[in-house]
Amino acid sequence: QVQLVESGGGLVQAGGSLRLSCAASGRPFSRDVMGWFRQAPGKEREFVAAISWSGGSLYYRDSVKGRFTIARDNAKTTVYLQMNSLKPEDTAVYYCAAGLETGAYDYWGQGTQVTVSS
Numbered sequence: 001q002v003q004l005v006e007s008g009g010g011l012v013q014a015g016g017s018l019r020l021s022c023a024a025s026g027r028p029f030s031r032d033v034m035g036w037f038r039q040a041p042g043k044e045r046e047f048v049a050a051i052s053w054s055g056g057s058l059y060y061r062d063s064v065k066g067r068f069t070i071a072r073d074n075a076k077t078t079v080y081l082q083m084n085s086l087k088p089e090d091t092a093v094y095y096c097a098a099g100l101e102t103g104a105y106d107y108w109g110q111g112t113q114v115t116v117s118s
Helices: none
Strands: 003-007 010-013 018-025 033-039 046-051 058-060 068-073 078-083 092-101 104-108 112-117
Touching: 003 092, 003 104, 018 033, 018 092, 018 112, 033 068, 033 078, 046 068, 046 078, 058 068
Parallel strands: 010 112
Antiparallel strands: 003 018, 018 078, 033 046, 033 092, 046 058, 068 078, 092 104, 092 112
């Protein structure tokens, strides 16, 4: 069993920054691929970013490239999502996910709300 707890969401003006954190527990964190997803009201959940267990491979959706950075600290069993130059269209509930391979996430956090005002 894996527990994921997100934090760091909030309300920010367009152009601002937020850093999301996801603290993991329950199985060796260093084995997991970690991902961030988001879901806006009335829309399907979408992939945002992912990071391999070593941190050597990073993946981003096109709309966040150059603005968002995913990182992990295996010693702290935490994954981060630094979000800069935020836009109103980034408004969503952001979820952290864990899996043993990219695209196969089997544990999810409860989500944290990010609201970007124009």
